Amino acid sequence: MALTVDDIKNLSPKYKALILIAIFIIIGALYYSLFFQAALAKRAVLRSELDNLQQQIAIKERVAQQIDKHRQELAELQKNLQLAMARLPEQKEIPGLLSSVSQAGIKLGLDFVLFEPMAPVSKDFYAEIPVKITxxxxxxxxxxxxxxxxxLPRIVNIENIKINRGKGDEGLRGEKVILTANCDIKTYMFLEPKDEKRKTANK
Known part of the structure; x- marks a missing residue:
């Protein structure tokens, strides 16, 4: 038997309230299934996409920071390389540099028994100039x-130092004990690039 409007009017307030609640529940269920559930699903998808984008942004920011750090390190290395290269004498400066070494010893009253420049040893962009000294x-x-x-303003390294006391009369000069030092002195010469050498040869 169908429920008419008059039947509803004649119901007690309690039943009217129950019917009204049932209607709201049905409407709510329909809204949830048709609209709200779809909105929640869309929101979840958008939240996932947002999280993914935030992760990508964080990764790119870290990469950018690393790039800036590496750029700074590279700039510092290039600066240090330029400073080091500025301390490498050119070929024409080598005789003067070796003369400065010997003059430094002579002015201090040292006697050079041996001062023997050896053959240069080529490296990547420089040559090593060894000198044996006694x-x-x-x-x-x-x-x-x-x-x-x-x-000295140019790079000069002292290696393989061996010091001995002189024998007999060589070991004394008045009351001063005389020592004999054997060592290797190494300086370094900047090598021109091959194309620069060719240009120089063609002139």
Missing amino acids: VMGGYHDLARFFEKVAK
Whole structure:
């Protein structure tokens, strides 16, 4: 039997309230199934896409920071390389540099027994110029000599130092003990690029 409007009017307030609640529940269920559930699903998809985009942005920001860091490190390395290359003498400066080394010892009263430049050893963009040295003098004079050589404006390294006391009369000069120092002194010469060498040869 169908429920008419008059039947509803004659119902008690309690039943009217129950019917009204049932109607709201049905409407709510229809809204949820037709609209709200779809909106929630779309929201979940958008949230997933947003999270993915945020992750990509974070990754790209980290990469950008690393790029900036590497650029700074590269710039610092290039600066240090330029400073080091500025301290490498050119070929025409080598005789003057070796003369500065020997003069530093002579001014301190040292006696050079051996000062023998060896054949250059080619590296990537520079050549190593080794010099074998045997020098005699007092302990403090030798120490000052090595210090002066190390402070020359061009790069000069002192290696393989061997110091012995002179034998017999060679071991004394008045009351001063005379030592004999054998060492290798290495300086470095900047090599021109091959194309620059060809240009120089063609002139």
